[in-house]
Amino acid sequence: MADLGRAALVVTLGLVVYALVAGAVAAITNRRRLAASARNALFCAFGSTAVASAVLAVALVRHDFTFQYVAAHTNRTLSTPYALSAFWGGQEGSLLLWLLVLTGYGALAVALNRSLLRDLIVWVVPVIGGIATFFAFMLVAVASPFTTQTATVDGAGLTPSLQNPYMVAHPPMLYLGYVGLAIPFAFAAGAMLSGRTDERWIVATRRWTLAAWAFLGFGQLLGAHWAYVEVGWGGYYAWDPVENAALMPWLAATAFLHSVMIQERKGMLKVWNMVLVALAFELSVFGTFLTRSGVVNSIHSFSKSPIGAWFLAFVVISSLFSLALIMWRLPLLKARTKLESPLSREAAFLYNNLLLVALCLTVLWGVLFPIVTQVVKGETRTIGRPYYDFFLRSFGLPLLLLMGIGPLIAWRKTSLRTLGRTMLWPGLVALACGVLLVVAGAGSSRPGLIAYTFSAFVLATIVLELVRGTRATGSLVALVARNRRRYGGYVVHAAVVLLAIGIAGSSAYASSAESRLTPGQSVSLAGYTLTLRGVERRSVPNAIETRAVLDVKGPWSGTLSSGDNQYLHPPEPSREIGLKTNWATAEDLYVIADSANPKTQVVFVKVLVKPLVNLIWIAGIVFLLGSAIALWPDAREQRRLATRLALLRA
Amino acid sequence: MSTRSPARLVVALGVAAVLSIFLLYTAVAGHSTPTLTPSQLGHHTGKLAVVGVVVAPVRGDSHAASGLRFGLRNIDGKSGVVRVVYHGENPPPLFKVGRNVVVSGNYQHGRLAGDNVVTKCPSKYTASKQS
Numbered sequence A: 001m002a003d004l005g006r007a008a009l010v011v012t013l014g015l016v017v018y019a020l021v022a023g024a025v026a027a028i029t030n031r032r033r034l035a036a037s038a039r040n041a042l043f044c045a046f047g048s049t050a051v052a053s054a055v056l057a058v059a060l061v062r063h064d065f066t067f068q069y070v071a072a073h074t075n076r077t078l079s080t081p082y083a084l085s086a087f088w089g090g091q092e093g094s095l096l097l098w099l100l101v102l103t104g105y106g107a108l109a110v111a112l113n114r115s116l117l118r119d120l121i122v123w124v125v126p127v128i129g130g131i132a133t134f135f136a137f138m139l140v141a142v143a144s145p146f147t148t149q150t151a152t153v154d155g156a157g158l159t160p161s162l163q164n165p166y167m168v169a170h171p172p173m174l175y176l177g178y179v180g181l182a183i184p185f186a187f188a189a190g191a192m193l194s195g196r197t198d199e200r201w202i203v204a205t206r207r208w209t210l211a212a213w214a215f216l217g218f219g220q221l222l223g224a225h226w227a228y229v230e231v232g233w234g235g236y237y238a239w240d241p242v243e244n245a246a247l248m249p250w251l252a253a254t255a256f257l258h259s260v261m262i263q264e265r266k267g268m269l270k271v272w273n274m275v276l277v278a279l280a281f282e283l284s285v286f287g288t289f290l291t292r293s294g295v296v297n298s299i300h301s302f303s304k305s306p307i308g309a310w311f312l313a314f315v316v317i318s319s320l321f322s323l324a325l326i327m328w329r330l331p332l333l334k335a336r337t338k339l340e341s342p343l344s345r346e347a348a349f350l351y352n353n354l355l356l357v358a359l360c361l362t363v364l365w366g367v368l369f370p371i372v373t374q375v376v377k378g379e380t381r382t383i384g385r386p387y388y389d390f391f392l393r394s395f396g397l398p399l400l401l402l403m404g405i406g407p408l409i410a411w412r413k414t415s416l417r418t419l420g421r422t423m424l425w426p427g428l429v430a431l432a433c434g435v436l437l438v439v440a441g442a443g444s445s446r447p448g449l450i451a452y453t454f455s456a457f458v459l460a461t462i463v464l465e466l467v468r469g470t471r472a473t474g475s476l477v478a479l480v481a482r483n484r485r486r487y488g489g490y491v492v493h494a495a496v497v498l499l500a501i502g503i504a505g506s507s508a509y510a511s512s513a514e515s516r517l518t519p520g521q522s523v524s525l526a527g528y529t530l531t532l533r534g535v536e537r538r539s540v541p542n543a544i545e546t547r548a549v550l551d552v553k554g555p556w557s558g559t560l561s562s563g564d565n566q567y568l569h570p571p572e573p574s575r576e577i578g579l580k581t582n583w584a585t586a587e588d589l590y591v592i593a594d595s596a597n598p599k600t601q602v603v604f605v606k607v608l609v610k611p612l613v614n615l616i617w618i619a620g621i622v623f624l625l626g627s628a629i630a631l632w633p634d635a636r637e638q639r640r641l642a643t644r645l646a647l648l649r650a
Numbered sequence B: 001m002s003t004r005s006p007a008r009l010v011v012a013l014g015v016a017a018v019l020s021i022f023l024l025y026t027a028v029a030g031h032s033t034p035t036l037t038p039s040q041l042g043h044h045t046g047k048l049a050v051v052g053v054v055v056a057p058v059r060g061d062s063h064a065a066s067g068l069r070f071g072l073r074n075i076d077g078k079s080g081v082v083r084v085v086y087h088g089e090n091p092p093p094l095f096k097v098g099r100n101v102v103v104s105g106n107y108q109h110g111r112l113a114g115d116n117v118v119t120k121c122p123s124k125y126t127a128s129k130q131s
Helices: A002-029 A032-061 A068-073 A080-088 A091-113 A118-142 A165-180 A182-194 A200-231 A241-266 A270-293 A307-328 A345-377 A385-408 A416-422 A424-439 A446-473 A476-482 A484-508 A614-631 A635-649 B005-029
Strands: A381-383 A511-517 A522-525 A528-540 A543-553 A558-567 A573-576 A578-582 A587-597 A602-610 B032-036 B046-060 B068-073 B082-086 B100-108 B111-119
Touching (some): A002 A032, A002 A091, A032 A068, A032 A080, A032 A118, A091 A165, A091 A182, A118 A307, A165 A200, A165 A270, A200 A241, A241 A270, A270 A307, A345 A381, A345 B032, A385 A424, A385 A484, A424 A446, A446 A476, A446 A484, A484 A614, A543 A587, A543 A602, A558 A578, A558 A587, B046 B082
Parallel strands (some): B032 B046
Antiparallel strands (some): A558 A573, A578 A587, A587 A602, B068 B082
16 A cells, blocks of 8 residues: 555656656747647646545555554544544645645646647646646655554544544645645746746636635634634634744735736736735745744644755745746836826725735744844844734734725726715715714724724725616626626625624723632623532543533523543543624633632633624635635636637737 | 836835834834743843743642742753743643743743743644654
């Protein structure tokens, strides 16, 4: 079995090296049959990687402990879904997943575009081949998942808190996002190498970028919800380098998705788009370097390993390659038109891009700061939550406002008077919302109040656009079907608004209380009174559960229990929270019981009331819906696309 | 068709440069905390964070006046032990002897008065040999 996996990976390495070398030679010498051969090698590489992946999957399901990887990441008590999830649980399996998704995405993207973009595809194949060569080499020479050993009786197992459905879905979602960004990057590089720097590469990869971005965004929300319900510290995002590693490429991809619209429509921002797509891809690989190298301290327990240096080398080489290409092709990347007015939709997109990139670079600076201070001052210094929160407010709030202004502002140019007239109704709604919030006592947090007011403005804008459009077409469904990209985008904007309200509510207006309780004693918070009934301990299969049981009275009455589980195999503890969601207000009552002692019946209880926090998770569903609308095949768009491509080819 | 790409690029680079300076200033001037290993503590005093591995004995209770008391050593083992007295919420459940942690607090007279403990979160499957 392991031999088959190893052999399949060696074959993959050979095939992707061939796709790289033969593809490049074919593109330079304009040899069509050699180009077709390189393309077929890429298709076959997906097949051989799939064979290697199947071998590992079967070994995981069969608990084949002759595989070191299987023994290190699973044990016999794991159910099949969790045993399979160990595929992406360790370093070697993660790399194999990278390669599988990359060759799969690459083969599909090349197959779908080979007739429409023949002159560009000949260069896309060697670029994807080059990226795949790196991962295939790592799997063959540095970190093979097929290293064998004498079979052990059982494996090391899976940390209990990871035996959670969120953890089955969260990592592969992120990988689908990270790797997906390689496709627009490869097409951008292909466009520059072939000298075809018109809009075709953007049009061809729009859905690939959108899908990668959606996976990355939704994957992060899944991880945040897992942290919230499973890790039990009361929060969902810690600005940790590993979390930031996923956020940074998502921010760059968000900027890219917006700026390509300007290039498509006005032929502007060509250099900027090349920079953004390269930045998004490099940051996705850089994230892997961060998580695997151990160069920065993270609360995530990724092991330090030598593959970090390889990834750093890959990031440096591919960044230099991208920069060199952009510099080489600068004359071809000149804008067709100019920005006519700072008051125009193009300008609004540009401001949006600057803010998104500024936020992305700010996060990057925070991540790199410990390394920089170590090099410059000889002492590692870290930046905490206040830094990130400050810049999230500084860049995030204007971004929120721009999300409302953008759809209202005209292309090319507009006047302040026209803009004022267009913004009248959304502005009044926002103002009314702000006044109501102040009257309702929500003025205690200025950033929270601003976030809510801006959110009302954006939502009013979206409703206004939908009402106007529906009046014109006669039906909301017809309106959305007519321009799925635009209205899918509005749904995503609505998701971002829900996210902003959820984050503002659960951080700016959250309250907490802590108390040492014995049976009969109470702690009160935000109208709730929690009275300790007692501390219980019981044995369940594979764990000893200790729970503080609390009677709750207030806006909701009932019983909550919280404490810890001490698992027997592997011998790990996990914190178990008490959680009651009020779906009418999207508020959570969140209880953490510490040191619950069944002998003394003493427990330390922390209670948190987090208003509107559930809007964050609802935002995830709305985000998926909007992404699906924007991604859905659109016959009208295909016809427009075919016409445009024909014009560009001419 | 006229273009203004170079001008915009300059503006963008200018904004980026100003932003970088601002970031550099804010980051160096405030909000940053020295994060040291036990062997690097040396003459340092005041607010800082220590990265290390928990060493026995672990005694007391973080909620009690005497606090939770434990030691920290370099993760590679090449250092002396720094004594920590931690007050506050219970440390995370994964806190135990042998675990890598980051303790923030005030370091005076060779002792760290901790007010926050972060253990490594098992965001990936951890083999027992690593824990």
